[in-house]
Amino acid sequence: MSNETKAWTLIFGAWxxxxxxxLGALFFSEVMQVPPCVLCWYQRIFMFPLxxxxxxxxxxxDWKVVRYALPLAAxxxxxxxxxxxxxxxxxxxxxxxxxxxxxCSEKVIEWFGFVTIPLLSLVAFSTIxxxxxLAYPRDCK
Amino acid sequence: xxKETLFVIAAVGLLLVFLFGTLIYKSAKNDSSAQLxxxxxxxxxxxxxxxxGKDDAPVVIVEFLDPACxxxxxxxxxVKKMMAANPDRIRLVLRYAPFHDGxxxxxxxxxxxxxxxxxxxxxxxxxxxxxxWVLDHKPQLALVWKHLEGLGLNLEQLRADMAAPEIAKxxxxxxxxxxxxxxTQTPEFFVNGKPLPSFGYxxxxxxxxxxxxxxxx
Numbered sequence: 001m002s003n004e005t006k007a008w009t010l011i012f013g014a015w016x017x018x019x020x021x022x023l024g025a026l027f028f029s030e031v032m033q034v035p036p037c038v039l040c041w042y043q044r045i046f047m048f049p050l051x052x053x054x055x056x057x058x059x060x061x062d063w064k065v066v067r068y069a070l071p072l073a074a075x076x077x078x079x080x081x082x083x084x085x086x087x088x089x090x091x092x093x094x095x096x097x098x099x100x101x102x103x104c105s106e107k108v109i110e111w112f113g114f115v116t117i118p119l120l121s122l123v124a125f126s127t128i129x130x131x132x133x134l135a136y137p138r139d140c141k
Numbered sequence: 142x143x144k145e146t147l148f149v150i151a152a153v154g155l156l157l158v159f160l161f162g163t164l165i166y167k168s169a170k171n172d173s174s175a176q177l178x179x180x181x182x183x184x185x186x187x188x189x190x191x192x193x194g195k196d197d198a199p200v201v202i203v204e205f206l207d208p209a210c211x212x213x214x215x216x217x218x219x220v221k222k223m224m225a226a227n228p229d230r231i232r233l234v235l236r237y238a239p240f241h242d243g244x245x246x247x248x249x250x251x252x253x254x255x256x257x258x259x260x261x262x263x264x265x266x267x268x269x270x271x272x273x274w275v276l277d278h279k280p281q282l283a284l285v286w287k288h289l290e291g292l293g294l295n296l297e298q299l300r301a302d303m304a305a306p307e308i309a310k311x312x313x314x315x316x317x318x319x320x321x322x323x324x325t326q327t328p329e330f331f332v333n334g335k336p337l338p339s340f341g342y343x344x345x346x347x348x349x350x351x352x353x354x355x356x357x358x
Contacts, residue, residue, distance in 0.1 A: 008144060012144075012147070012148065012151075016151060016155075019151075019152070019155050020155060023155055023156075023158075023159045026159070027159065027162060027163070027166075031162070031163045031166055031167070032166065055148065058144070058148065059144070059145065059148070
C-alpha cells in the first residue's frame with residue numbers, strides 16, 4: 001500500500017468515527033430527546049465540522065487536511081477530557097461551568113457501569129487525533 | 142474498490158443505521174408508553190382533577206399541564222377549539238404537572254380558586270398573562286395576583302385556602318401519577334387512555350379525530 005493510500009485510509013477512518021459520533025450525538029438529542037448540556041455543545045462544535053472538512057481533503061487527496069482538522073480535534077479532546085473528569089468527580093463542584101439548565105455532571109447513560117457519553121466522546125476524539133497524526137507524512141515535517 | 146464508492150457506501154450505510162435506529166427506537170418507545178398507560182389506567186384520571194365538558198362525553202382528553210409552561214399556553218386554545226367543534230363529545234381532564242421551579246405555588250392558587258368555583262377563568266387569565274408572571278422561565282407568585290383581579294375571587298380567602306394540606310396532597314398525587322406514566326414534559330396528552338405517538342398538535346388532533354369517529358360508530 002502506498003503512503004498516500006495508507007494516509008487516505010486513516011483519514012477515512014477518522015471521518016467514519018466523526019460521522020458515527022455526530023449521528024450518535026444527534027440520536028441522543030433528537031431521537032431520545034436527551035437535552036445536551038453546555039459541555040456537550042462545545043464538543044459538538046468541534047466534532048460536527050470534521051464530518052465535512054475531512055471529505056474535502058479526501059477528494060482529491062490533500063495532506064494538508066490533517067493540519068486543518070487537528071486543531072478542531074485537539075480542542076474537542078480537551079473539552080471531552082474535562083467533561084469526563086467532571087463526571088468522575090475529579091473536578092470540584094465549584095469549577096462546574098453550568099449551574100443552570102442541564103447539569104453537565106449528570107450521567108444520562110451508563111453502559112456496563114462505566115461507558116458515559118463524554119467517555120464515548122473522548123474515545124472518538126482520541127481515535128481521530130491518532131489517525132490524523134499517523135496519516136501525516138513524517139518527511140514533510 | 143474505488144475510494145469514491147467506498148466513501149458513498151459508508152455515508153449511506155451510516156445514515157441508514159441512523160434511520161433504522163430511529164424507527165426502532167420510536168416504535169419501541171411508543172409501544173412501551175402505550176403499555177404503561179394501559180397498565181396504569183388508575184393513574185390517568187383521579188376524582189380530584191378539574192374537568193371540562195360533559196361527564197359522559199365519549200372522548201376523554203387527559204392533559205398534564207404546567208401553568209408556567211409556554212407550550213401549554215399555546216395548546217390550551219387549540220384544545221378548546223377542538224372541544225367547541227365537537228360540543229358535548231369531548232371531556233378535558235386536567236392533571237397538574239408543575240415541573241417549573243415554583244410552579245407548584247401557582248397550581249395551589251388555581252386549586253384554591255377552584256374552591257370558589259373559578260378554576261377555569263383563573264387558569265385562562267393566568268395562561269393569557271403568562272409572560273407577565275413567568276420571568277426567565279421562573280414563575281413569580283407575587284406577580285400572579287393582579288391577573289386574578291376582576292374574576293370575582295375572594296383573594297384573601299384564596300390565600301388562606303392555598304395552604305390547605307389536601308391541595309399539597311393532590312399536587313403530590315398528580316406528580317406521582319406523572320412519574321408512573323413517564324410524563325416528563327408538558328403538555329402531555331392522553332386521549333381515551335392512549336398517549337400521543339409523537340408530540341405536536343397534528344398527532345393530538347389525529348388521535349382525537351380517530352377517537353371521535355370510533356365513538357360515533
